[in-house]
Amino acid sequence: MKFVIAMMKHETNTFSPVPTPYESFTSHGAFYGNDAYEAFKGTNTPLAAFIDLAEKEGAEIIIPIAAEAWPSGPVHAQAYQRMTDAICEAVAKGSDAVFLDLHGAMVCQNTDDGEGTLLERIRSIAPNIPMAVALDLHANLTDKMIANCSVIAGYTTYPHIDMYETGVRAGNILIKALKGQAKPTMDWTNRPMLAHTLCMGTDEAPMGDLVARAKAIEGKEALAVTVFGGFPLADFNSAGLSVVAVTDNNPKSARDISNRLADEAWQRRREFVYQAEPLAESVARAAKLSPGPILLIDHADNCASGGTQDTMAVVAEVMRQDLKDVAVGAIRDPEAVKKLIESGVGSNVTLALGGKMDMPSIGRQGEPLEVTGRVRLISDGDFIVRGPMYTGVTMHMGKTVVLDTGSIQMVIIENNHEPFDLEMFRSVGIEPTARQYLLLKSRIHYRAGFKPIAKHIVECSGVGVTGSDYSQFKFEKVRRPIYPLDADMAL
């Protein structure tokens, strides 16, 4: 047997000013053939699971591409074309089954439904080819995606620590089908609701409850059941919370299960609305807490949701209220990195940090913050993840500098990187467990590595294109009415 296995992942924030050319994928992956095998075999990813399943079956493995970029604006047309061409060409050469590690919220310049369009194209080349797809919990499902593959399963955790398991769930069903041991039938539904990302953590209600119900059903009545929180900042028609169920030759049951869970989510829709606290109050509250580490979560500027990772509002407030013993992870500012490297380790530097990118979608210009500090360390920014999310994968922060203001140690990096692993700090000589405050540009993924060491967590509503205040975004394509944009809507 011959299996085509590929990864093409991007969570698109259509409000993000960060461009997404092909190069965004190469800095974070874009491996081909044996390089892809070497890079991902043994990691906590769906791709690694597909490789293991294929090897168990003794199948020949073709990996046309394994590419992922940090979330950002719409994927450039050429990048999408190049990646999807690679996958389609591999399928066209002949294959018994296809296993795809996708995100599910990819919006491109040339299609709003990046995944659905790819799946449709594959099926036009190889009609009815068995195809398993692993998706992120933040996928926005579409009819086109469901109609053009055999099996979909998504992450059941946020932070996403079950990536490998998800690959196994999706892949195993397809392998059973190939052996004639199962006949997967799939259905899905959504409800008109744009859940807030900050309300999708699976270690708490409401998302945790829904996931638990889905798992219980999956164990009894279905082959796979996934509740997708959706990605609300991908402004296209089908964005939002959805449910997909895969059953064994029972389409009616798949429909009933997805409706049952979607109804429950809809009934609890108010719990999916995040209530923000003013920034100054959050920092003042944090100032009174002890002991550390106290996490300050700068969630409006999360690069893993399309944030520029260079807004300085939370850092500025922390300085204004004079918090001490703070480590900041991380500010993306290639210009500052260059300047600090030129100055050299041990030098004292005053510079305008961050705020390099304007955010026209929310009507804000970049606002750099003047800081003075000593260059403590310069690094290549590579580290291997030791914690539960992306375990074993090498991360590339690009050239990295630690700037010490006396009260604050700031990690300043070239490439985007959301802090979800303690090695992010440790690799640059900062011991996170020994700091009073850790200011993290993250929304939920920080919990994978940092929640176990945190004594307190304070969410800080700063500035950025990943904020939870929907009123600052101009939604144009999502279906209306939709909750909570149209708060008093009836179903």
Ligand SMILES: [Zn+2]
């Ligand atoms: Zn996600």
